[in-house]
Amino acid sequence: MKVALAIPCHGDPKADFTFSLARMIAATLREGDGIELETLIARSSILVQSRTRLFQWSLDWGADYILWLDSDHVFPVDSLLKLLSRRVAVVGANYRRRHVRNIPSAVRRDGAEWRLVFTDAANAAADALEPVDRLGFGFLLMETAPVLAALGEPLYPLFETRSLPDGEFIGEDALFCDRLRAGGLALHVDHGLSIHVGHVGEQVLMFPRG
Numbered sequence: 001m002k003v004a005l006a007i008p009c010h011g012d013p014k015a016d017f018t019f020s021l022a023r024m025i026a027a028t029l030r031e032g033d034g035i036e037l038e039t040l041i042a043r044s045s046i047l048v049q050s051r052t053r054l055f056q057w058s059l060d061w062g063a064d065y066i067l068w069l070d071s072d073h074v075f076p077v078d079s080l081l082k083l084l085s086r087r088v089a090v091v092g093a094n095y096r097r098r099h100v101r102n103i104p105s106a107v108r109r110d111g112a113e114w115r116l117v118f119t120d121a122a123n124a125a126a127d128a129l130e131p132v133d134r135l136g137f138g139f140l141l142m143e144t145a146p147v148l149a150a151l152g153e154p155l156y157p158l159f160e161t162r163s164l165p166d167g168e169f170i171g172e173d174a175l176f177c178d179r180l181r182a183g184g185l186a187l188h189v190d191h192g193l194s195i196h197v198g199h200v201g202e203q204v205l206m207f208p209r210g
Contacts, residue, residue: 001035004063007054017071047159059144067140086190092141094191095199104117108133136173147180149183
């Protein structure tokens with residue numbers, strides 16, 4: 001089984017991400033059965049370009065699976081093995097967006113409304129696998145063959161963003177999820193893993209002025 005680790009990178013990766021990645025690779029090769037890994041990094045300020053290149057490089061290498069990782073996340077050593085054990089075509093971690101409020105990356109459509117999908121102690125303890133309509137690519141595993149079948153032809157353009165009339169926009173990961181679902185593929189969040197995945201944030205620290 002060949003798994004490509006696809007990492008878009010603009011600037012330097014976070015140190016904690018590099019630590020998590022090294023430990024996960026070591027644990028996967030030590031404990032996995034017949035797993036071959038290839039680490040792919042695309043450096044560009046244009047995220048859709050990086051993701052498109054990583055997808056194509058993964059295909060060129062003959063990857064059976066692609067694990068998307070953003071370079072500002074932390075995750076457990078057994079994360080890849082955990083997602084592989086789910087045996088579904090697309091499964092990923094739900095994680096907090098980089099915001100002071102607790103806003104998850106996964107969402108589900110409820111009629112005309114988009115609703116946030118939260119990971120909490122209860123569904124994490126139950127190791128729940130929940131269908132969702134969109135999830136981020138910060139830590140997401142996809143099986144190549146069913147994904148290609150769902151994408152259909154023409155394959156390109158592969159990753160795009162879309163501006164909306166109200167000034168908001170839809171990101172490339174959300175539109176990719178929409179395309180997969182339109183092709184008949186279900187998307188899932190692994191809550192048992194999600195509770196342990198972190199999104200590295202930044203703060204401005206200043207002396208008190210009062």
